[in-house]
Amino acid sequence: MKRCPQCNRIETDDALGFCRMDGTRLIADADVSEPATAILPGTRGNAELTTGHLQAGPSIAVLPFLNMSADLENEYFCDGLAEELLNALTKIDDLKVAARTSSFSFKGKNVNVDEIGHALHVKTVLEGSVRKSGNRLRITVQLVNAADGYHLWSERYDREMKDVFDVQDEITLAVVGALKLRLLGDAREEVLKRHTEDSAAYQAYLEGRFYWYKRSIDGLNRSIECFNRALKIDPSYALAHLGLADSYNILGFYTMRPPKETFPQAKAAATKALGIDPSLAEAQASIAYALFYHEWDWAAADATVRQAIALKPDYAIAHQYYGNFLTLMARFEEALDEFRRTIKLDPLSLIGNAALGWGYYFARQYDQSIEQLRKAIELDRNFDTAHFWLGSVYAESEMFTEAIDELETAVGLSGNRAGISASLGYVYALTGERAKASQILAELAEISREKYVSPYRIANIHTALGDNDEAFAWLERAYDDRSHLLAFLNVDPRVDFLRGDARFVDLVRRVGLPQ
Secondary structure, eight states, rough: OEEEETTTTEESSSOOOOOOOOOOOEEEEOOOOOOOOOOOOTTTTOHHHOOOOOOOSOEEEEEOOOSSSSSSGGGGHHEEEEHHHHHTTOOOOOOEOOOOOOOHHHTTOOOOOOHHHHHTSSSEEEEEEEEETTEEEEEEEEEETTTTTTTEEEEEEEEEGGGHHHHHHHHHHHHHHHTOOOHHHHHHHHHOSOSOHHHHHHHHHHHHHHHHHTOSSHHHHHHHHHHHHHHHOTTHHHHHHHHHHHHHHHHHHSSSSHHHHHHHHHHHHHHHHHHHHOOOOHHHHHHHHHHHIIIIHHHHHHHHHHHHHHHHHHHHHHHHHHHHHHHHOOHHHHHHHHHHHHEEEHHOOOOHHHHHHHHHTTTOOHHHHHHHHHHHHHHHHHHHHHHHHHHHHHTTTTTHHHHHHHHHHHHHHHHHHHHHHHHHHHHHHHOHHHHHHHHHHHHHHHHHHTSOOOOOHHHHHHHHHHHHHHHHHHHHHHHHHOOGGGGEEEEEGGGGGGSHHHHHHHHHHHHHHOO
């Protein structure tokens, strides 16, 4: 028996001579000392992550597959193949599967499987590698016991790209067998269900998801191109419609494009996906997102997001969306419970951890918000959204120096996103630095010539400057734009100065929020 000195994995096939995962030459097990353990930042100190225990039944984390190809562009295929396997395994009732964002947070990190098992509360880890050359594939997969690093099962597949769906089915069934699970009848059919039979459409979809996860405007625009390419090949590909919906929703929420453009497109695409596959909880969640952020149809949004949770109770994003909705309704304790449930399901999710801090912020529990957002930053110090919200909390706590530091960091990390720059202008206005606030207003006016800038954010700066008439003029523009930020009117601390004004009461009434 031999062991890899780089990843510390045990290889049962002595004849192979090289680690199947990273190509390192194997050496005798007795000659290898235990390597230093690399712990993902934040996993030990975060109470939200360490209070759980291993799942009582079978449990698994699917790690991103290593790209062994000469072409670095094939990384999207490796990530996508692992995610598709993860999604198939989530359909098995008796198997607990770590969420994608938590599993993929270990990408590129030298972390032992026992540490991964501890952080994600799973007993087994599925890992693999892909070598792709033209239409030829070599996929190597192994299921590892997280406690001791020993293989439960491993296999290598040499196939053509057109056979990729068969390979996925074989891997899924092999994992089911290795974990001694039963998969019969309708359950087997659901787990092995294919959303397309066209490998070219499938590759375009995987590439779209790869760029969607980058959450940048360039990445999202490219993801839309990929999803549309998949749909041109296979118009009935439900997951590609869902990908479009998710892309447009994120573009709208982060005000990268006008909300009147993005949210209706998101809802239309998600509705198409749901029409093709009524069981898609993810499509229900995307529709709910557009309902409460754009259409302000609160009753329908509530029912739709709860339907998504009913369809897929372990879908962390649906719980996060429900937390968002409950926050808008000022039902803070319920909202915080949903955000905590999100983290329990997906403990290393950056946005999930930030969302809990965000919930504390709107509930005016600033100390708890600061603590939680610091934990989110520990997970990834380059996560601009966490810095943005931490700066916002510092501002409302009158810790203005810290607020400016965090917001300046967020501006840099985000590539000067207009909404974050506007928040910096809001803090300058609060501190009486009118010249700096006015300078940011001028910069935003210049940016708006080429890119969308939310009128709501500009209204915030004028509110802090004490220019209430100007603030309301910009809020009216936000209403005409159908800005999703108006959904926060009942809970946003930045508009507290305006709450006694009859114009504000009327605006809340028109948005349809509870008085």
